[in-house]
Amino acid sequence: MATVPMMHALLVAGILFALGVTGLLVRRNILFILMSLEVMLNAAGLAFVAAGARWGQTDGQVVFIFILSMAAAEVAVGLALVIQIYHRFKSFDADRASEMKG
Amino acid sequence: MLNLLWLIPALPMAGFLILGLFGSRLSRQAIPILGAGSVGLSAAVSLWVAGSFFISPPAGYAYTQVLWRWLEAGSLHLPIALYLDPLSLIMMLVVTCVSFLIHVYSAGYMSDDEDMSRFFAYMNLFVASMVTLLLASNLALLLLGWEGVGLCSYLLIGFWYRDPVNGYAGRKAFIVTRVGDTSLLIGLFLLFRHLGTLDIQTLMERAAHQWPVGSPLAVAAGLLLLGGAVGKSAQLPLQTWLPDAMAGPTPTSALIHAATMVTAGVYLIARMHVIYQLAPSAQFAVAVAGAATLTLAGFSALTQADIKRALAYSTVSQIGYMFLALGVGAWSAAIFHFMTHAFFKALLFLGAGMIIESLDHEQNMFKMGGLRKELPVVFWTFLIAGCALAGVPLVTAGFYSKGLIVWQAEASSAGRWGFWLVAVFGVFLTAAYTFRIIFLTFFGEPKSHVHKRPGLAMTVPCVILAALSMVGGFVKTPEFLGNIHIFTGFLHHALPPVAATRAASMSEMGSEAWVTLALMAGFAVAYFCYIYRPEFSESLTRPAIGKALYRFWKSDWGMDWLYDRLFVWPVMWFARVDARDAVDSIYTGMARLCELFYHGARQTETGRLRWYAAAIALGAVIFVAVVLFL
Amino acid sequence: MDALFYIASAVAIIATFLMLTRMNVVHALLFLIVSLLAVAVVFYTLGAPFVAALEIIIYAGAIMVLFIFVVMMLNLGKRAAAQEREWQRPSLWVGPSALAAVLVAEVVYLLTHADTRMSGAVALGPRQVSQSLFGPYLIGAELASMLLLGGLVGAFHLGRRIREKR
DSSP states (O other): OOOOOOHHHHHHHHHHHHHHHHHHHHHHHHHHHHHHHHHHHHHHHHHHHHHHHHHHHHHHHHHHHHHHHHHHHHHHHHHHHHHHOOOOHSSBTTTOOOTTTO | GGGOOHHHHHHHHHHHHHHHHHHHGGGGHHHHHHHHHHHHHHHHHHHHHHHHHHHHHOGOOEEEEEEEEEEETEEEEEEEEEEEEEHHHHHHHHHHHHHHHHHHHHHHHHTTTTTTTHHHHHHHHHHHHHHHHHSSHHHHHHHHHHHHHHHHHHHHHTTTSSSSSHHHHHHHHHHHHHHHHHHHHHHHHHHHHHHHHOOOHHHHHHHHHHSSTHHHHHHEEEEHHHHHHHHHTTOTTTTTTTGGGGGGGGGHHHHHIIIGGGHHHHHHHHHTTTHHHHHHHHHHHHHHHHHHHHHHHHHHHHHHBBBBHHHHHHHHHHHHHHHHHHHOOOHEEEEHHHHHHHHHHHHHHHHHHHHHHHHTSBBGGGOOOOHHHHHHHHHHHEEEHHHHHTOOOOOHHHHHHHHHHHHHHHHHOOOOOOHHHHHHHHHHHHHHHHHHHHHHHHHSSOOOOOOOOOOOHHHHHHHHHHHHHHHHGSSSSSGGGGGOHHHHHHHHHTOOOOOOTOOOOOOOHHHHHHHHHHHHHHHHHHHHHIIOOHHHHHHTTTSEEEEEHHHHHTGGGHHHHHHHIIHHHHHHHHHGGGGHHHHHHHHHHHHHHHHHHHHHHHHHOOOOOOOHHHHHHHHHHHHHHHHHOO | HHHHHHHHHHHHHHHHHHHHHOSSHHHHHHHHHHHHHHHHHHHHHHTHHHHHHIIIIIIIIHHHHHHHHHHHTTTHHHHHHHHHHOOOOGGGHHHHHHHHHHHHEEEHHHHHHHHOOOOOOOOHHHHHHHHHHHTHHHHHHHHHHHHHHHHHHHHHHHHHHHHHOO
C-alpha cells in the first residue's frame, strides 16, 4: 500500500515520543503528565506498527494491542490516583505530592 | 528393666519442651502438675531401675545403653550412650529424688509467680541435663550435660530478670564457671589426642596401660579436669560466683547451687579417678584445693548476715570436704558425703526459703529471731538439717559421712596429718556457723512479724528430707558402731576402696572422738556468742583488727576485690584504650563510607516526580548514545 | 497515499505540540484527540486498518472519555487555567526541550544508518492479526486480560477509599 520509507514513520514516532518526554518534564499538572504518557505510549506503538509493516508481519500490530490494553489499565489506575491526590492536596501539582522525600 | 534407663533424662526433657513451647497456654494448675510430674515419673523410673540393678546386677556391675550414633568422624566415635554403674546409679538416684521433692516444694513456693511455666521449664531442663551428665558414657556427652546445667544455672539465677543485680549475678556465675569449662575442654582435647577415645571406660583402661604412675601427661590431664571441677563446684580459686548465685529463686539455690549441680565436679573427679591414681601430684592438688576451700569458706560463712549467703558459703565448705576426700583417695567417702549433703543442704535451703517468704522477703538474719514458736515445722526440720550439717553424733547422716572423710584424711595412704587437722578445724567452724544461723533465726526475741505460713506442698518435702537427713547415714557406719558397709561395698564395684591404711594412723574411734570434741567446741562458741552473751559477739568486731577481719571474711577474703583488680579492670582498661585501633577504624570507616553514600543517595530522593522522569530520560539518552557511538 | 502519510504525520506532531502548550485541560484534551486521530490515519497508510480502528475506538474514544470524566468530576474552571499559567515559566522549557532534541537527534542518526527500505506493503487486516494474537501470542493476550483486571480492581479500590473518607 504505502511506499513511505520506514525511516520516516520511525522518525514521526521519535518526534512524538520526544514531545511526550518534553511534556512530561515541563508540566506540573498531573493530568498533563498523564496525557504526555499517553503520547509516549502511542509513539512507541507507532514504531511497532511501522516495523511490522516493514516486514509484512502482524507481530507489530499484536504488540500494539498489548500496549493499548496496558495504556487502558494505566489510565484507569492513574486517574483514580489523580482523584485521590486532588482530594488530599486540593491541587494537581505533582510537586506537592513529594512526601516520599528521602 | 534396665532398658528403661533412657526415660530418666527423656521425661524431664519432654516436660521442658511442653512447658517451654506451650507454657503460656497451660492453666496455672496444670503447670506444677506437669513440671513436678515429669520429674516425679523420672524419679520413679530411676527407683525402679535402681531396684532391678540391686536385685539382679548386670555383668560386671555396669550397664550400657546405646541410644543412637551421634558423631562418626575418623577415629572419633561418639554414640549417645548411657552408662549405669554403682557410682552413676547413686548419683542419679539422689539427683532425681531430691529434684522431685524440690519440684513439689516449688509448686508451693512459686505459686504466685507470673512466670511459673518458665521456672518449671528451666528446672525440668536442668534435671534432664544433670541426668545426662551423670549417665553419659563418653566425655563429650558429659560435657553436653555439663554445659546444659551451667546454662540452666545462669537462666535460673537471673530468673527475676527485671532486677539488673540478678542478671549481673547470672553473668558472673556463667563467666566464672566458663573459666573452668575451658580448662575442662582442653583436658578433653588432651585425653583424646593421647588416648584416642572419649569413651570413659576405654579411656580409663588405656590410661592405666599407657601412662606410668606420675607421668606428666596424666598430671596435666588431672589438673585440667580439676580446673573444670573447681569452676563448677565453686572451689578455690573459682568459688566467687556461688554466693552471688543466691540471687535466684530459693528452690533453685536448693537444687542447683546446693544439692546437685555444684557436686558435678566431685562426680567428674570420681568418674575419672584412674587419671588421679596415675597422677599423685594432681590428686594432692585436689586435696589442697578442698582443704583450703573448706576453711576459707567456713570463716566467710561465720560472718554473713544474709541467711542464703551463709548457707552458700557452707555449701562451698562442704564440697571442700568432698574434694578433700577425693584428694586422699577416699572416693566412696566423697560420694557418701555428696548424698547426705544433698539431703540436708537442700533441706536447709528449703527451710531458709520458707523463713524468707514468711517474713516477706527478709533475708537478714539479724532481723529474724524467735521463729521457733511461730514456725514449728520449719524449726524442727531446719534443726535436724543443721545438726546433720554440723555432724551431731549417732543420730544424723552428716556425722557418718563427715567422720569418714576426717578419718581417712589422715588414715588413707595419701592422707596427711595436716589434712586431718584442717578437717577437724572445719568441723569446729561448721558447728559454729550452723548454730549461729539457728540461734539467730529461731531463738532470741522475735524481730519481724510472720506474714504467712508455708503450705503442705512446702512442708511435706521438708519432712521427708529431714527423715533422710537422719537415717541416710546408716548405710555406712564406723567399725565401732555396727560396722555396716552397704554403701561403700556397693560403690566398690565402680570405685576402688581406700588404699591400704598407713601403719601409724590413728584409730577410727579416736578420730570420731576428736570430731565430736570440735563439734561441741563450735556449738559452745555459737551458744556463748549468740545466746548467753549476745553483746560479746558485737564487742569482737569493735577493735580495729576485729573489724578488719570481719569485713575481710565477709567479703570472701577479698577475692572479688582481687579478681576485679587482676582481671576485670585490666581488660576493661585495655578495651577502652583499644577502642580506636587500626582494625577498629577499618570497620568504623566502612560504616562511615556507607553513611556517606546514604547521604548522597538521599539527596536524589527529592520526592519530585518530574526529577525522577528527567533522570530516566537522561539515562535513556545516555544509553542510546552508548549503543550508538561505542 | 504517501501524501496522506506526511499530512497526517504533520497534523499529529503539530496537534501534540499544541496539546503540550495549552493551559486549559479541556483544550489540551481536544488536541490530544486530534493527534490520536492523525496517528490512526498514519496506521491506515502503513497498512494496519485494524489497529487504526482500535486507535480511534479505544484510544480516542474510551481512554479520552475517562480523562473527560475526571475533568468534569473535579470541575476545573478558569481558576485552574490561571494556576496553570502561573506554573509555566518559559525558562522551564529549556532543559526538557534540549533533552528531547538530543533524543530526536540520536534517533535520526540511528535511522540514517539503518536499513529502511519498505517492503511492498500489504494491508494486514483483522483476520491475520487475530490469527497471530490468539495463536502464538495467546499467553500475551491472557496476561493483558489479567492486567486489565488488575487495573479495574486497582481503580475501584483507589476510588472507594475517597468515598469512605468523605
